[in-house]
Amino acid sequence: MELFVFVVAAAMVLGGALGVITRSNPVHAALSLVLTLFGIAVMFVSHDAQFLAAVQVIVYAGAIVVLFLFVIMLLGVDRTEDVNIEPITVQRPLALIVSAGVIGIVIAAVVTSRDLLGRKVGGLDETTLGSPDANIRQVAREIFGNNVFAFELTSVLLLVAVIGTVLMARRVKSGGAGK
């Protein structure tokens, strides 16, 4: 069962990811991204991270991708980008080498260090795992406990986002010079 879930979710993830990088139409790419995000959400669930899975669907698949699509539509840039033409000849081989390199190195690292992953370091209250809201409680306790400072910082982050939106949305008078 678990294997099945993994295979399906992995297929979604990878299929979506390949879609993002291969679809010439940005709308299609955005939709492929949704596929990946759902796949990730599935995996979150299989890791008993229900809260994250929910947030993933709501924030990512819901808000973020919608924002993307909205912008695409707003700007009317849903024209096709010709992905078959590459003006810089070394770009794709180089990209391939880099990606393959990163993937290979990380996999090698993960595989050689897999014995580290079996150990239980604690911090997860196993006794309450049976409870339906166990995950969310644990997360909450961590966020508002040890990570409360980080949590407060996210407010600043959002403040920046707000200021940024205001700034970027401001209409420009074309006074002064511009090159």
Added chain:
Amino acid sequence: MLDLVWLIPALPLTGFLLILLFGRKLGDPFAGVLATVMTASSFVVVAGIYFELLSLPSEERKHVVTLFSWIPVGGLQVDMALLADPLSITMALFVTGIGALIHLYAIGYMHGDAKFPKFFMYLNLFIFSMLMLVLGENLLVTFLGWEGVGACSYFLISFWHTRDSAATAGKKAFVTNRVGDWGMLVAMFLAFAAVGTLSYEGINHAAESGSLAAVTATGIAMMLFVGACGKSAQLPLFIWLPDAMEGPTPVSALIHAATMVTSGVFLLTRMAPVLHAAYPWSSDVIATVGALTALFAATIAVAQTDIKKVLAYSTVSQLGFMFLAIGSGAYVAAIFHMVTHAFFKALLFMGSGSVIHGMHHEQDMRRMGALRKVMPITAITFIIGWLAIAGVPPFSGFWSKDEILLYAFANNRFLYFIGVLAALLTAFYMTRQVIMVFFGEARWHDHAEENGAHGDHTPHESPWTMTAPLVILSGLAITGGVMQLPFSKETHWLEHWLEPVVHHSEANIKGTWAYDNKWLLLGLAVLIASAGIAASIAVYAKGKFKAIEPQVLADAWRYDSSVSAFVGGPGRRAFDAVAAFDAHIVDGAVVGVGTEVRAASGLLRKVQNGLVRSYAAIIGLGAVLVLAWFLLRGVL
């Protein structure tokens, strides 16, 4: 009186300074008079000291006057000190004496020259330097004079510097001399390293006491000889002397005949104990070079047509005799010949100057002839000089040359043979010169007609300021031989006088075949001189034989031109190559680094193409490399 030694150089120095400051005001002829008076007074002082020394017992004839400590550094203590002893005073005597005469002569000769005061300024400076050279108590003071006379000769040779040939000749003289100076410097280094002092006394004492190793002594001797070769125009460094005739004639007489060129002989005599302590072959080297120079220069003189060039090569040849003497251990004979040579060669040069003066600066002997009629005093004095140099008894040159040949015979018969040959040629070419200038037809008429401007000028006798020195010198040239006559021990006055200086090193030829048969050799010498004169008369006066004057001799065996060609050709190219090496290789490397950095910069700029995804790829590539390193560190 002896403590007044410092006055000897000080007088001409004062003259120099005075003319330097007030020369223009003094002008012509008072600047010349001042210079002459200064030199003459110097001569008076020297004479006074001479007599005082003479009054002392011979072992006490030595006096050092230390003026101040010049270069004192640690073990090296060099004083500005003057040494009055028989050798230096002998030198000083004829330097100041002949110098004064030449000064006097120059007043007449240089009359009307735009730079009249300057000429005498240089002359006085020269006399000062020459006196420092001979009076120096140590090698360094001598070197001060040594270089000083070099510099003065440079000034004087290129006195008429608007003429390129004069300027070039001056430079050539200085640079060639410098080659010799290098030798003298190295000799000083060796002496200091070995003995720890530069004073003659210290070095000679070390040499005499045997504490100077033979190898070091040889090194010093050979290096001194290199120095002497430069200054005294020996093979292979003689090339500057003939060119030095570009200078005014008094200069030729003073510097290039009587004084400066003899300083090499003086120096080797001064350092005789070192030569004595050196390996014997070093003396042979000196004698051989001297003999070869004597012959070599004599052959060249045979074919010269320039009146001064003949004398110049003759000087080289006579200097060769002196070196032959030194190499044979005959220091007294060398000094003897040096003095007599100073007399007659100064006489000849000034005579030739008088001729040139009278001929309106014509120096080509082919355009002279029969001048005895218009320039009688010059002719007579010149003829006396000729007889002296040709080795006709009883003129001074005969005695000195004979003594040299005597020692040469005792030392090495082959060199004697060369010497005899050179003496023969000397008589030959000097006779040739006299005939061409003073006898035969007057060829200057044609010349005067050729150059219309000079058309109505006939040669004339020179003023008294020029002829008076000629007369005095001709007297000396006749009688100079009396200072060292071979008749008996008592007539060796010069030898006795110089005894304190050269006693230990003077070769002893008593008991050799040559000594026993010296009258035979004397007779042979007379024969040789006569033969040379006769042959010359036969060729040039009677025209019985065709003159053999191959071009190669006129070109001085093409030695000088070969050297010039080498310096101007491969030498210059080598120098150019070094300059090019510097510009392109050494500096090129530096510039190349700059260019490479620029090129690298340009290359890296191409990477910076402005495209985000390219940048991402570069970052990714960097990341992969960094990660690869870490993975390797983790896995291995």
Added chain:
Amino acid sequence: MLSTLIQSAGAATEKTAVAFPILSALILVPLLGAVLVTLLSNRRPEYVKFTALIVSAGTGAMSLWMLAKFDSHEAGFQFVSQHEWIRAWGISWHLGVDGISLFLVVLTGILFPLVIVGVDPHHDEKRYLGWILLLEAGVMGSFLSLDLFLFFIFFEIVLVPMYFLIGGWGYDKRIYAATKFFLYTMFGSAFMLVGIIATAVLAQRDLGYITFDLVKIAEEATFGTNTARWLFLSFAIAFAVKVPIFPLHTWLPDAHTQAPTGGSIILAGVLLKMGTYGFLRFGLYLFPAAAVWAKPVILTLATIGIIYGAIAATMQTDLKRLVAYSSVAHLGFIVLGTFAITSQSLTGSVMQMINHGVSTGALFLLVGMIYERRHTRVIAELKGIQSVAPIFAAAFMVVMLSSVGVPGLNGFVGEFLILIGSFETARWWTIIAATGVILAALYLLWAYQRVFHGEPDEANSTFKELTLREGSLLMVFIGLIVFTGLFPKPMLNRIEPSVDKLVKHVELHSDYKAPVHKGGHSPATDTAHEGGE
């Protein structure tokens, strides 16, 4: 602990200290003068020049006063002043003067006012004078510093004013030359900076506290053989560039040729000496054993420099460039003497630093005057000047003969001492180096002939004779040339004790033994020898 150490060091060396901090004043007066000159109004240029002159002349007077007060029997440092400066790094403002630096300081003091008086920059005089004074402060600082850090910063700061002087007031390729000068020298210093730090850090491991104090490190710290060699090399590169030693010399001809006359005089007169001085003060003194080890290589390079510089000089077509290459040759002699490490050769080197400064300074001044008159320095365009300007030619001749090394003039004394001293420990190098005297005559006389002899052509026939101002300026130089040549003893007496102390120091810290003379005195046993009176 550190402060007590510094105090005790001060107490040891402050025997001759005087109440007035003369050495600090020698640095600070020109520095403040530079600031003052910069702040003065542009509207009254005569005040600017006057101020600069007063400042530099005052500095010169102070240096002469110091010379008068200098105790010629004392081999150590005099007029020492020491104040803590950067505590965290163990750096102090430590100044002192001894026989080795004494005359360099005096030369600096004399040369700058002469340059200010004698050379006209033609434009932007205020800025020019500001840079000149700043340069003076830097040069003074380099010669007076007894702290490695202090030395380095003065050594390096000098580049800035010199850079501006070349770049701002030089000739057509000035920017290229200035940049090359700056970068090349900075390249050399880069190694020295690392070397200085490494010296202090390694000494710290030995001494237990961090200090950049030259005397402390030299006297108390010991380095491993290899360590010392590396450290020495790092210093040597910087100095070799600065001197410059073949093959690191190619910045010099460019810098000299393109620099304005004043810049050239200072560059040749004192700036190059910072390299040779550095070898003495920071090469031999700090790393005696390593210096002895490096001797053959440096002697070889110095000898090559002598011959090579002379040959290159012979073939130059630009008069200034010729003089520049002659500097390469002359400085080769100084380096030769420095690394031969005998009493005579070292004394000769110190002496020659001064002599070269005077002679070559004067030579550049004369070439500058030629340029002022003819607007060319190309030898081929000059001819027959002696006929139209005999006094000028005579002055040139005297200076030239000094450069050639004719006895009786200053150049000879130094050169001779160097050679005779070097001969004992570096025989073959010296014999070859001595041939440099032939070449020196060759290139200078040849140049003289081409420039001064012959008939003047039209362009040269109006060549102006020396003016009174120029003449009196040259008289100072010629006076120094003749006086030093005939009576060097006062200088030698002050130089020698310090040099002998240095030789002893080298002997003590390496297996090197200076030659001892049967007839003379060993420098090791007789430090303050008085002349032979």
Added chain:
Amino acid sequence: MVLAATMTAPEIAWGALTPLLILLGGTCLLLLLGTLVPRWPRVATPTLTIVTALAAGTAACVQWNNLYYRKGYSIVADAISIDRFSVLITIIITVAVALGALLASAHHDDANGDPLENYALLLTSAIGAVVMGSANDLIVLFLGLEILSLSLYLMAASDRRREESQESGLKYFILGGFASAFLLYGVALVYGATASTNINGIAEALTERIAVGGSDAMLLVGIGLMLVGLGFKVSAAPFQIWTPDVYEGAPTSVTSYMASAAKVAAFAALLRIFIVGLESRVDDWRPVIWVLAVLSIFVGSTMAVVQTNVKRMLAYSSISHAGFILVGVEAAAHMEGNGLAASATYLAIYTMMVMGSFAILIAVAGKNDTATTLDAFKGLAKRRPALALAFSTLLFAQAGVPFTSGFVAKFGVIKAAVEVDSYGISIAAMVGAVIGAFLYLRIVVSMWMEEPETQEPLEIPTVVSVVIGISVAFTLVIGFFPSILLDAIELVRFAPL
């Protein structure tokens, strides 16, 4: 409900957070007042920003003083460290903000006013930077970095009139996101290897692990990924590639701030993570720092050689400065000597130098960033001698000429490197500095030795003059009396574990 009872909220030491709180409060105040107050005077915005920054700086100074009496400590569940190092970084950043605000106020364009948001972003970025400097937890650090970065992306793109500004913002944004992903991936792997994101926790876990054994590959690759991310932020080669474009495109006042505060914060983070957290794996990462340092110095110096735009030149020079700071980091990585203090000194000095340099650029280029090419600097000495002199001083300082702060900085890092026997890097760095000097000389040549292309008078806003004056004064005073700075920074330490 049982769970709620077991939760213990960490104690929050408000006092220790004062600088951050002041900055945050100032931001909010600015936004509120600016929006709500009618006829909000234009000059009030920068004033308020500067006051906030200075207040935060003052608070930090008070903290600095307090640290005489106690060692560094961490607060809010080990999320933030308060120690000499973090406080120093805070001070540097607040100064940079104050100067940056001054420059920004001179740099606005009249048509669009002086948007309040620019200053708000300046303050928020300062919050991010301060957090980065004091973060003791990788997540906090990441958040701080994102706050800083997002603010900077926006600031870079804030000049809406110039397309270059937006290009710069977008490039910075995309590449910054790319690099953040690497950093975060690194955090993840390190977390996997140590089960902690807390720097102290990581350090402890790794120390234990040395005893336990096991493969380090995941940890090390994680470290590598973090190094890529941080290397990007400090613009170390080969991750520097974005720097010239972004610096050139951004409004000059922003560039100055980016080059100073952002770099300072990134270096602070780098130092803390690697020196405190990854000390036990120092032999693995130190060589990489070595390579990055040398590469940065040479790439920065070399590429500057053929540039013609002064702003771009300064960008390249900032890359080589990053290399020099990395030399200090490398020295610090030997866990002895003065590498940390040297790096901190360099950062402080560098901040002032770079602020001054860009201020001069603003003075010359004008409000619109129109004239940043080398030609604009031609003959500056003839037009404004004092300005040329000031710029020369700063350029020579950047080149490391003595009697300037730049020399003190370079000397410090080289000394630190030599103290730990890193001779190779020292020599490489110094040789690189020589190549770099060419760049500064080129600008100096233009200013002093060439003729001006225009004789138009150059108006310099007072605020810019103030920044230049402060910067030059700092440069010279520290150059002559380095002890002022050195004696203080010598005390810089990380909080003990």
Added chain:
Amino acid sequence: MLSVIQPTSSWYLILAAVLFGIGAFGVMVRRNPLVMFMCIELMLNAVNLTFVTLATALSNINGQVVVVFVMVVAAAEVVVGLGIIVAIMRRRNGITADDLSALKG
């Protein structure tokens, strides 16, 4: 039989690595800034997956907490990033990242 094979943590981690690589590849080859940005989101998701997997493997909830923050960051980034992109696109419609290369060299 298949149910015998349980996907271990490594599987997820490898998947995440591949996803990260694909995202990175996308950033390097795509020219539409929006799509590039999506690729960065892919990379962040790969990291999230890694964190969650590790949290489970280590039985440490902290990994999940981190993901929460990452998501907030991602959201903020999207806001800011899209803001910038919109600002540019409004000026020059249909622009690709390749067209934004005025700054170079």
